[in-house]
Amino acid sequence: MAQAYFPVGPGLGMEENFLSLDDILMSQEKLPGRAESALPRLAVMLGQGAGSAESVPEGSKLEIPLWLAKGLHDSKRRIISVELPKIYKEAWRTVFSADANVVDLHKMGPYYYGFGSQLLNFENPENPEIAQSGSVLPVSDSVCLLQTFIARFRRIMDSSQNAYNEDTSALVARLDELERALFQVGQKGLNDFQCWEKGQASQITASSLVQNYGKRKLTEVDG
């Protein structure tokens, strides 16, 4: 079944993939922001008042999902201003540069890389440091998405290609969604090879779908 299903993967760039479920979930994450102008009749939506006619006053603090922030953000018309979430700020970047492997990226936001890439849309002065493209500014001591990924790559590769027939839940618990997908790919490569070596690849087995189909029919009869 998995071979015949082609889900749209996450975009992981400045632009997300429109149909990617992962990207849709990612863009729901909240961003801290501030209203730069009064927003009439929106107080109910943003949880800052009871009446439907109340407006959000200028300068009030907001927690807005990324998709809304992207829509309202404009370099010319100041509707809202967006702040960096804590984990992309200087203090955390220093932690990452010390040792990226100790950080639990799944707790930090399951879409650490994707969300961080999207933040570059908001033209923060700290952008080059977040992305660490190296071409814009000299590399500062802060860590960015790329350096984090590079630092964690070795561990993902080793654990995914060596842990055969082990319980990998502890390994995977601290990875973000992108790293998890990568881990699964590594595991599949190893498992396929091991199965081939043991001669299980040449055996034809019934698809799990067929086995489940029989079971489901029985339960329907019972129900």
Next chain:
Amino acid sequence: MEPAEVEFLAEKELVTIVPNFSLDRIHLIGGDLGPFNPGLPVEVPVWLAINLKQRQKCRLIPPEWMDVGKLEEIRDQERKEDTFTPMPSPYYMELTKLLLNYASDNIPRADEIRTLVKDTWDTRMAKLRLSADSFVRQQESHAKLDNLTLMEINTTGTFLTQALDHMYKLRTNLQPGESSHSQDF
């Protein structure tokens, strides 16, 4: 690609058999084979050799490199060098598995050969992981892997290309012209 598909390609390699039947030259779509005469060695693809072996119609002659002394040399060479050394066959892993599974009675010291090939494989895979890591750390964009075999590439290939794909996207995030704003009204 799955290991079974790599094995499928490996079965096109030629091996020498000694048949115990006689048959005229057969014209197959990928080339002619034969003629087969009892006791006379003849070259056939691995898939046919294994089929004939299972039907007890031939004796298999192991390839030249499938020899304990030679494999020990290859293993030691592999441990000495930093880069990948050339392998005796582009499908050494698959051929070892196939021939030892179906014709181990025709191959002298089969279990030692199995161990040696497995050791060589493990050495090479560890080397591959090491070089992949330094490749990623130095943020390279291309590498030359001349002597890797298809099975080795295929085992880590998908993982590596996906990781490098993510890295490329993260690296080009900030470069201008990358994001095309097609929705400027």
